Amino acid sequence: MFHGNIPSSQVAEPLRLPKRRRLPPILDVALPLLAVLSGIMLFLAMPNIIEGSGWWPLVKASTLALSATIVAFGVNKLAIERGAPLATTGFLGATLVSIGSILAVGAGLFAATYSGLVFRDVGELRLQEHGAALSAYVSAQTSAAAQASLADPAIRAIVSDLEQKTACEIAESCISGRGKGGNGPVARAVQEYAGRATSIGEQVVAADAQRHQIADRLHAGLIEYQSVLGDESRDLNQRRAGLQTIDAKIRQDAGALEAVTPLTLLSAYASELQAGVSLPGRPEAQARLGALLTRHGQSLAAVVASIEKTMVVAPAFPKRTGVSDTFTYIAHFLPVAAICVVVELIFPLTLWAYTFWALTWDTYRQEQRNGAMRRSEDDDDGDGSPRPPTPSRGRPIANGHAADVRSNPTHRT
Numbered sequence: 001m002f003h004g005n006i007p008s009s010q011v012a013e014p015l016r017l018p019k020r021r022r023l024p025p026i027l028d029v030a031l032p033l034l035a036v037l038s039g040i041m042l043f044l045a046m047p048n049i050i051e052g053s054g055w056w057p058l059v060k061a062s063t064l065a066l067s068a069t070i071v072a073f074g075v076n077k078l079a080i081e082r083g084a085p086l087a088t089t090g091f092l093g094a095t096l097v098s099i100g101s102i103l104a105v106g107a108g109l110f111a112a113t114y115s116g117l118v119f120r121d122v123g124e125l126r127l128q129e130h131g132a133a134l135s136a137y138v139s140a141q142t143s144a145a146a147q148a149s150l151a152d153p154a155i156r157a158i159v160s161d162l163e164q165k166t167a168c169e170i171a172e173s174c175i176s177g178r179g180k181g182g183n184g185p186v187a188r189a190v191q192e193y194a195g196r197a198t199s200i201g202e203q204v205v206a207a208d209a210q211r212h213q214i215a216d217r218l219h220a221g222l223i224e225y226q227s228v229l230g231d232e233s234r235d236l237n238q239r240r241a242g243l244q245t246i247d248a249k250i251r252q253d254a255g256a257l258e259a260v261t262p263l264t265l266l267s268a269y270a271s272e273l274q275a276g277v278s279l280p281g282r283p284e285a286q287a288r289l290g291a292l293l294t295r296h297g298q299s300l301a302a303v304v305a306s307i308e309k310t311m312v313v314a315p316a317f318p319k320r321t322g323v324s325d326t327f328t329y330i331a332h333f334l335p336v337a338a339i340c341v342v343v344e345l346i347f348p349l350t351l352w353a354y355t356f357w358a359l360t361w362d363t364y365r366q367e368q369r370n371g372a373m374r375r376s377e378d379d380d381d382g383d384g385s386p387r388p389p390t391p392s393r394g395r396p397i398a399n400g401h402a403a404d405v406r407s408n409p410t411h412r413t
Contacts, residue, residue, distance in 0.1 A: 030351060031077050037343055038109055039069030045116020049323065068109055075105045076348045084355040088363055102352060106345035114340040115326040118333045120236055123321040124229075125329060127243060131225050133315035134250060138218045140312040141254045145211050147307040148261035152208060154303040155201035155266075158273075158296045162194035165292065175292075176285040186285045189277055193293060200262070200269055207260045214257045221250040240320075247317050254314060266304045273297025 046061035083098025168174035169187040176186040228234075228242045274297035276290035330337050 027080060027351065027355070030347075031073060031080070034076065034343070034347060035069045035073035038072050038113070039065040041113045041340070041343065042068050042109065042116070045113045045119075047116075048119040049112075049116045064112075068112075072105055072109060075101045076351070079348075080352050080355050084352055085359055087356055088359045098352065099349070102348045103345070106348055110340050110344040111323070113344065114330075114333075114337050115323040117336055117340070118326050118329070119321060119323075121333070122326045122329050123236055123240070125332070126318045126321060126325070127229055127240065130247075130315060130318050131222075131229060131243075134225065134247065135222050137312055137314050138222060138250065138254060141257055142215050142218065144307070144312075145215070145257050145261065148204075148211065148263070149208055150303050150307060151261070151266055151300075152201065152204050154300050155197055155204055158300065159194055159197040159201055161292075161296065162190055162197060166190045166194055175288050176282060185279060186282065186289060189279065189289065193273070193277075196269065200265060203262050203265065207262055210260050211257060214253050214260065217253050218250060218257065221246055221253065225250070244317055251314050261307070263304060263307065266300065270297045270301040270304060273300065 043061050043065035046064055047057050050057045050060050052060075079098035079102050083094045083101075086094035087098065165175060166187055169176065169190060170183050173182070173184075173186075175190065176184065225243060225246045228239055228246065231239060234242075273293045277286060277293060279286040279289065326333075
């Protein structure tokens, strides 16, 4: 055999590349692997949501994870291997059902997986936020209570001035203007107001000492709250129970701190001072003493107004963490949420989309090839050369012409 002018013995054999190893299709690997990964993630997440101890929560988690794995694999496989080919034909129902089933299963797995993975962290984060709010509440309460210390110097000033006026009235009749002193009705009236001021001042001093004790207990409670919250050796539920007890004590002490200052008594005494005094038959002394008491009453009322009770409301202790609470902190745990979304939703939808596009492209190429073959056949039929006649039944072709079998005597049937 010759190749042109070269003997076949001198022609080199063509170089043959090694046979390529056939790799398994990506869907045959990706779909089972994706379902297994989803099941593992769900198995790790479920024990955080399911309450209980021992092996029973693990049995529940295993059952849920296995069921989710089977459902995820079945739905994704049907959607990609059955739904995508039907979608390329324009079957709208197949498109909607396949994409909708992927979204439904993926959304359910994402909600369960993400919430379970961050469930305990969200519970601890909520307790931390409550600790911060509780600290702000205690700070506001102690600041408001500290203003009550202004009442002590105001009462002391009133007591000192009234005692001085009493001594002056007894010695020289400074207020009444009659005689050369003595313990008359004016002096006794001033002594009465001074005595009540002294009694109220003693209560204010006692309240101030009690207020400092309560403030110390409040700060100690906040320190204990943070200490219990940061104790990683204890379970979160155990820490939560301890924190709830501390929170109740802090609320109780805060309420006592608000009530310890005798604001009602101070307001009543200020109103009494401003009401004046009655000295029958002594109009001048009544006017002088009334003006003195009114001035003290107005100053005390101004102090009481500056230390009115605070309207800060204590923060409520957080309820037990629920699955819906985890989505409130999705921005805080964004990397975890992103991974769950990719595994449960984005990747299955991506597989479906690329499968759909690949099948659509193959269909388009096949249609192009078929069209080219039809055009080629049409061109061959129109080149001017005669087409061989179609033989009729019983009329064999001879030299390009149909021959009549009956007219040929040499032909045997």
